[in-house]
Amino acid sequence: MRKRYTAKFKAEIVQEVLRENKTIAEIASEHGMHPNQIHRWRAIALKGLASLFNDETKAAKAAEADHEVKLDELYAEIGRLTTQLTWLKKKSGIDPQQG
Numbered sequence: 591m592r593k594r595y596t597a598k599f600k601a602e603i604v605q606e607v608l609r610e611n612k613t614i615a616e617i618a619s620e621h622g623m624h625p626n627q628i629h630r631w632r633a634i635a636l637k638g639l640a641s642l643f644n645d646e647t648k649a650a651k652a653a654e655a656d657h658e659v660k661l662d663e664l665y666a667e668i669g670r671l672t673t674q675l676t677w678l679k680k681k682s683g684i685d686p687q688q689g
Contacts (some may be wrong), residue, residue, distance in 0.1 A: 602629055604635040 606617055607628060614632075618625040642649060 600631050601635075604631050607632050 603617065603621065603623075606612065607614055610672050612620075614628050618628050
């Protein structure tokens with residue numbers, strides 16, 4: 591089974607590479623990855639770096655999408671907690687309608 595890495599994780603790895611405090615081999619070893627994967631991510635990041643400055647709307651759209659994901663996660667957590675609270679009230683004998 592292939593490992594899937596989040597965009598955030600990839601960005602953190604590339605930032606670590608660009609700081610040049612450690613070699614790519616050291617970073618790969620720390621994260622249990624093959625150095626070639628990190629080289630590919632670094633190349634993709636450097637290739638796309640110029641587009642960050644050319645198209646401000648892409649960055650704004652990415653930030654908005656990230657915000658939407660976080661908002662959805664928060665609403666899902668509220669739903670889970672509400673369900674748990676209702677269940678606990680019901681099991682404890684407290685009327686869930688009383689609030």
